[in-house]
Structure formats: C-alpha cells, structure tokens
Amino acid sequence: MTPSNLLSVNNLSLGVTRAKHPATTIVKDVSFGVDRGERFGIVGESGSGKSLTLRAIAGLLPQGIDVFGGEINYEGRDLLRVTPNERRALMGPEIAMVFQEPMTALNPVMRVGEQIAEGPRRHLGLSRKKADALAIEMMAKTGIPDPAKRSRAYPHELSGGLRQRIMIAMALSCQPKLLLCDEPTTALDVTVQHQVLRLLENLCDDFGAALVFVTHDLAVVNQTCETLAVMYAGHIVETGWVKDVFRDPRHPYTRGLLDSAPDFDQPNRPLRPIPGFPPNLAERPAGCSFAPRCAQVQAGCLDSSPTLMPVTANRTAACFETRTMFEGMPA
Amino acid sequence: MFHRLSFIPGRLLRALPVILGVTIVVFLMVHLLPGDPAIAILGDKGTPQRIAALREQLGLNQPLWLQYATFLGRLLQGNFGTSLVNNRPVAELVFQAVPVTLTLLLFALILSLLISIPLAAIAATRPNGGRDLGVRAFTLLGQGMPQFWVGIMLILLVSVELRLFPVGGYGMTDAEHLYYLFLPALTLAISMAPTIIRSLRASTIASLGSDYVATARSKGSAGSALFRQHVLRNAAIPTISVIGVNLGYLVGGSIVIERVFAIPGLGSLMLTGIFARDFPTIQAVALVVALFVIIIGILTDVLYTLLDPRVNFSKEARA
Ligand SMILES: Nc1ncnc2c1ncn2[C@@H]1O[C@H](COP(=O)(O)OP(=O)(O)OP(=O)(O)O)[C@@H](O)[C@H]1O
Numbered sequence: 001m002t003p004s005n006l007l008s009v010n011n012l013s014l015g016v017t018r019a020k021h022p023a024t025t026i027v028k029d030v031s032f033g034v035d036r037g038e039r040f041g042i043v044g045e046s047g048s049g050k051s052l053t054l055r056a057i058a059g060l061l062p063q064g065i066d067v068f069g070g071e072i073n074y075e076g077r078d079l080l081r082v083t084p085n086e087r088r089a090l091m092g093p094e095i096a097m098v099f100q101e102p103m104t105a106l107n108p109v110m111r112v113g114e115q116i117a118e119g120p121r122r123h124l125g126l127s128r129k130k131a132d133a134l135a136i137e138m139m140a141k142t143g144i145p146d147p148a149k150r151s152r153a154y155p156h157e158l159s160g161g162l163r164q165r166i167m168i169a170m171a172l173s174c175q176p177k178l179l180l181c182d183e184p185t186t187a188l189d190v191t192v193q194h195q196v197l198r199l200l201e202n203l204c205d206d207f208g209a210a211l212v213f214v215t216h217d218l219a220v221v222n223q224t225c226e227t228l229a230v231m232y233a234g235h236i237v238e239t240g241w242v243k244d245v246f247r248d249p250r251h252p253y254t255r256g257l258l259d260s261a262p263d264f265d266q267p268n269r270p271l272r273p274i275p276g277f278p279p280n281l282a283e284r285p286a287g288c289s290f291a292p293r294c295a296q297v298q299a300g301c302l303d304s305s306p307t308l309m310p311v312t313a314n315r316t317a318a319c320f321e322t323r324t325m326f327e328g329m330p331a
Numbered sequence: 332m333f334h335r336l337s338f339i340p341g342r343l344l345r346a347l348p349v350i351l352g353v354t355i356v357v358f359l360m361v362h363l364l365p366g367d368p369a370i371a372i373l374g375d376k377g378t379p380q381r382i383a384a385l386r387e388q389l390g391l392n393q394p395l396w397l398q399y400a401t402f403l404g405r406l407l408q409g410n411f412g413t414s415l416v417n418n419r420p421v422a423e424l425v426f427q428a429v430p431v432t433l434t435l436l437l438f439a440l441i442l443s444l445l446i447s448i449p450l451a452a453i454a455a456t457r458p459n460g461g462r463d464l465g466v467r468a469f470t471l472l473g474q475g476m477p478q479f480w481v482g483i484m485l486i487l488l489v490s491v492e493l494r495l496f497p498v499g500g501y502g503m504t505d506a507e508h509l510y511y512l513f514l515p516a517l518t519l520a521i522s523m524a525p526t527i528i529r530s531l532r533a534s535t536i537a538s539l540g541s542d543y544v545a546t547a548r549s550k551g552s553a554g555s556a557l558f559r560q561h562v563l564r565n566a567a568i569p570t571i572s573v574i575g576v577n578l579g580y581l582v583g584g585s586i587v588i589e590r591v592f593a594i595p596g597l598g599s600l601m602l603t604g605i606f607a608r609d610f611p612t613i614q615a616v617a618l619v620v621a622l623f624v625i626i627i628g629i630l631t632d633v634l635y636t637l638l639d640p641r642v643n644f645s646k647e648a649r650a
C-alpha cells in the first residue's frame with residue numbers, strides 16, 4: 001500500500017498492566033494505513049484485538065487497557081500525543097465511530113434526534129433549532145422513514161436496523177473524514193445487514209469519508225472494503241487489496257479463514273474449520289502465534305516470530321513459508 | 332408521555348384498601364391494650380368518674396364495629412377527636428405539625444442529594460482509587476453512627492462550640508424555619524446519604540463503562556457535560572427506588588430527630604402523645620405517617636416514569 005496521508009498506525013501495542021501481574025500484550029506491533037476515502041477492513045476471529053485497535057484510534061480504550069507503544073498518525077498528528085482537549089475536538093468533525101450493538105450504544109433516556117444533534121451543536125456551534133433540523137436531515141439521508149416524527153423517539157421505540165441508522169446518522173453528522181465501524185451489522189438480521197452496508201458505502205462516498213471496518217465476517221469485507229488487514233492473536237498477519245487476498249491468500253491463517261467460511265459462488269465446497277484455538281494471550285508462544293494450528297508449520301516457526309513483509313506489490317504477510325516462496329519467485 | 336402516567340388514578344384507587352387497613356390497625360391500637368382502655372389511658376389518675384366519662388367519650392360502651400364505623404365516619408370529616416391532654420382538636424394539632432415535618436423531610440432529601448451526587452461521582456470516576464476509598468469510609472461511618480448521636484454531636488460542635496446554628500426550636504419566619512431546620516435536616520441527610528451514595532456509585536460506574544457513554548465520548552462529550560447529559564440520568568434511575576424506600580425510614584427517623592432538636596413536627600406530637608397516653612393524637616399521627624409512606628411510594632413510581640422512558644406502569648403496557 002502507498003504511504004497513507006489520512007491515518008497511519010505504526011507499531012501500535014496495547015495491553016493490560018495489573019499490580020503484581022506481568023503485563024499482558026493484547027495487540028502487538030500493529031501497523032496499517034488508510035488513505036482519504038479508502039474503505040479498509042480489519043478481519044479476524046473473536047478476541048483477535050480488532051475492537052481494541054479501533055478503540056485506540058478513537059481514544060476510547062476501556063479502563064484497564066493501556067497503550068504500550070507505537071503511533072497513531074492522523075493527518076500528521078500523533079493522536080497518542082495530543083492533549084485530551086485536542087483529541088476531543090477531533091471526535092465528531094474528523095473521526096467518528098459506529099459501534100457493534102445498536103441496542104446498547106444509544107443513550108436509553110435521550111431522544112434519538114437530540115443524540116444526533118449533540119455533536120453538531122458542540123462542534124459546529126449550531127443552535128438547538130438548526131442542529132435539530134440537521135438531525136432530521138441526517139436521518140432522512142440514512143433512509144429513516146418519517147424522520148421528523150422518529151427524531152422524537154427514544155431508542156427502545158425503534159428496531160435494531162433503525163437504531164443502527166441513527167448511529168450512522170450521528171457519526172456522519174459533523175462530516176468526519178474517517179469513520180470507524182466496529183461490526184456495525186453483526187447484531188442485525190441478514191436483509192437489514194445488507195441494506196445498512198449499502199447505506200454505509202453510499203454515505204461514505206457522498207461525504208468523502210474513509211472507512212475502517214472491523215468484522216469477523218469475510219463476506220462483509222468482500223462486499224464493503226477495498227483493502228484489508230487480517231488479524232490473528234493481536235497481530236496483523238496479512239494485508240492487501242481485498243480482491244487479491246481473497247483470490248490468493250498468502251498467510252495460512254487467511255487461507256484457513258476463507259476455507260472455513262461459506263462461499264456463495266461455490267455452495268458445494270466443503271467447509272474446513274481451522275483446528276485448535278487461538279493462543280491464550282498471557283502465554284503467547286515464543287514463535288509464530290499461529291504455528292500451533294498451522295498446517296504448513298516448520299521447525300523455525302516455533303522459535304522466532306515472523307514480521308509483516310512485502311510479498312508482492314501492495315501485499316504483505318507475516319509468514320516464513322510465504323517469504324521463501326516469494327524469494328524463490330522470479331522478480 | 333402523558334398516557335404513561337395514566338397509571339396514577341388506578342394506583343390511588345388501589346391505595347384505598349391499604350389506607351382502610353391502616354385505619355383498622357390504628358383504630359384497634361386502643362383496643363389491643365390489656366384490660367379497659369379507659370383505665371389504661373388514665374393510669375393512676377383514673378377516678379371512677381373520669382373512667383366513666385372517658386369511656387363515654389371514646390364510645391367504648393358500643394359494639395366494636397359501631398365504634399369503628401363512628402371512628403371512620405369522623406375521619407372522613409377530618410375529625411380526629413380531641414386531645415386528651417389539652418382538649419384541642421387533634422386535627423388542628425396535626426395540621427400545624429405536618430408542614431413542619433414535610434419541610435424537614437424535603438430539606439433532608441435535598442441535602443442528602445447535594446452530599447451524595449458529588450461524592451458518588453468522585454468515587455465512581457476511579458473505582459478503588461484514593462478518593463473512592465475516602466468516600467467508602469464516609470459511607471461506612473455514616474451508616475455506623477446512630478442518628479440521634481449524629482444530631483447531638485452536630486449540636487455540640489456546630490451549635491454549642493461554633494455557635495453557627497441554634498441548638499433547637501423552629502423559629503418564627505420562613506427564613507428562620509430553614510435556619511432552624513438546617514442541622515436536623517443535615518443529621519437526617521447524613522444518615523440517608525450512605526445508602527444513596529452506594530447505589531449511585533455502583534450505577535455510575537456501570538454507566539461510565541456502558542456503550543452509550545462510549546458513544547457520547549466518540550462525539551467529543553467529556554467532563555461535566557458528559558456526566559449531566561449521559562451518566563447522571565441513567566445512573567439515577569436505579570437509585571430512585573432506593574431513595575423511595577429510604578424516605579419511608581426517614582419519616583420514622585424524623586420522629587427521634589425532631590425530639591433531639593425540639594422541632595414541633597409530627598414526631599414531637601407523636602412522642603408527647605405517647606408519654607401522655609393521648610390516644611387520639613397517637614392514632615392521628617400514625618395515620619398521617621402511613622399516608623406519607625403510601626404517597627412517597629406513588630411519587631417514586633411517578634418519578635421513575637418521568638426519568639426512564641422505558642418504564643410503563645400503565646395498563647396497556649402490562650397487557
Ligand atoms: N477491558 C478489558 N480488559 C482486559 N482485557 C480485555 C478488555 N477488553 C478486551 N480485552 C481482551 O482483549 C482481547 C481482544 O479484544 P477485542 O475486543 O479487541 O477483540 P475483537 O477482535 O474485537 O473480538 P470480537 O470479535 O469478539 O469483538 C480479548 O482477548 C479480550 O479478552
């Protein structure tokens with residue numbers, strides 16, 4: 001991938017420190033970049049650290065999780081080193097976030113219109129009246145029928161799909177350049193999921209916002225994103241264009257993920273789940289984290305951990321096996 | 332919104348049997364005394380003439396149901412009988428005392444909220460941090476100290492030593508009333524605050540860790556705006572019922588505290604009545620206190636409904 005001029009995450013490490021316990025690294029040396037208007041996906045199993053990575057970018061790490069190192073450069077500024085006030089000023093007009101659970105991510109005792117209007121009032125300095133009008137306009141843009149009436153509803157009065165549309169309207173209300181989505185459709189049923197994904201794509205195009213889209217669902221990445229990173233046990237193991245990675249995965253874990261997911265083009269292909277379980281992060285193996293589950297494991301894989309290396313143009317993978325293959329190939 | 336409050340008339344209607352039950356208990360208070368109530372009431376002052384006169388006044392010569400019917404009939408007319416001590420209508424005594432006690436309770440409630448909300452917020456921002464431990468020590472202390480003792484200590488410290496507030500009494504003007512009621516209200520507030528703080532601290536911690544607060548932060552909300560708009564209202568909801576229950580106890584506690592601070596409220600009336608065996612007065616106060624508790628229960632549900640749009644006590648919601 002070309003050097004990114006919107007967001008570039010460099011060697012980000014996150015973990016927990018508790019008194020009298022050794023520090024546990026949960027996300028380790030994660031690096032990736034996102035260009036203006038790019039749609040970037042992060043895929044991986046549950047617990048691989050996708051949400052924490054996203055929350056670190058948004059400055060919303062849960063209590064108990066610390067940044068161990070690295071940089072998060074947003075338009076040249078390291079978000080880990082700006083003051084809390086500068087950071088807050090960015091949240092809304094520059095960076096916005098949509099969460100996984102539309103059921104719990106909205107304030108249950110506040111009217112949804114007011115929740116959408118909150119950001120514009122704070123950041124754009126709109127009057128209550130203008131912000132309310134903007135909220136209704138945003139609701140209309142997200143395809144909510146009868147937005148003026150719905151803006152006076154409380155979250156529990158709306159369906160999951162509508163609530164997620166509210167979240168999207170809220171996230172885009174200050175026209176951010178970067179939209180972070182943490183499994184925004186996982187809690188929705190399949191038809192609604194499809195509509196919401198389409199909506200996200202279209203709105204990001206309209207607003208010119210780049211998208212970082214976290215999911216465990218490969219089909220969703222395939223539909224929504226242009227580029228992706230595959231995460232395993234807190235590492236990025238492969239990055240590249242979605243088309244390329246899906247056609248020709250270079251990391252055994254990516255291959256395993258693709259083989260274990262149903263494919264609508266080949267409905268009769270047998271599903272092959274990846275054997276074993278992800279490692280306990282507190283006792284990470286010395287070598288490659290995936291080695292204990294890997295079909296192509298070699299002696300060297302258990303001793304040292306491979307780093308992310310370019311395999312072809314715009315592709316990187318963290319696997320010794322791939323690297324030998326690549327080095328063996330004619331340039 | 333308004334139809335969610337349509338449960339109120341039904342709730343009032345269902346309170347009627349409870350109130351009726353209370354009147355029966357209050358009525359029977361006199362008759363549960365061993366032996367002849369008139370003799371028991373008059374004690375060693377009971378000459379045969381006086382006993383006969385009192386029996387006549389209390390209607391003790393009539394069958395029990397008729398006595399109750401008469402009692403209830405009088406109550407409905409606002410007639411609580413005549414004080415056996417000073418021959419004044421009990422209704423008048425109660426009428427004078429109710430606003431005093433109500434003011435005291437309201438004052439205590441406000442003070443306890445003024446104490447509890449900031450302390451709970453401070454404690455919840457960093458659970459198990461130094462300030463949290465301090466707040467928790469205060470709640471333990473507050474719960475361990477008996478109310479009357481807190482009252483006496485406050486009198487000794489603030490009134491006698493520092494001479495900031497009067498030792499007791501109620502004053503003449505409205506401003507004086509508040510001035511005189513400050514220490515007793517503070518005493519009640521100190522005893523009620525620990526329970527509120529503990530509930531509010533727990534729900535504030537839950538709220539601060541919730542998804543909707545993360546969403547609010549993702550909109551750039553922080554500090555006191557975040558606390559007011561997103562945390563407090565959600566955290567207050569579970570605390571409302573805790574406060575409702577505790578107000579009931581507070582009504583009981585105010586009886587002792589009024590005595591300690593010589594405040595002419597329901598509590599003082601009740602205690603004077605008990606010492607003088609002035610049964611009509613005792614009955615009237617017991618009835619009014621029971622009414623207080625019932626009304627507080629209904630107000631709690633109303634507040635709950637106003638604060639939490641998901642709550643619906645009305646019939647359609649239950650069906
Ligand atoms: N507040 C926390 N304290 C301690 N550990 C945490 C905390 N939050 C997450 N973790 C741990 O960090 C790891 C990564 O969590 P994360 O939520 O980023 O996973 P994820 O990839 O988003 O998974 P999912 O698909 O289930 O959402 C998990 O193993 C989890 O147990």
Ligand SMILES: [Mg+2]
Nearest residue numbers: 050051052182
């Ligand atoms: Mg997650």
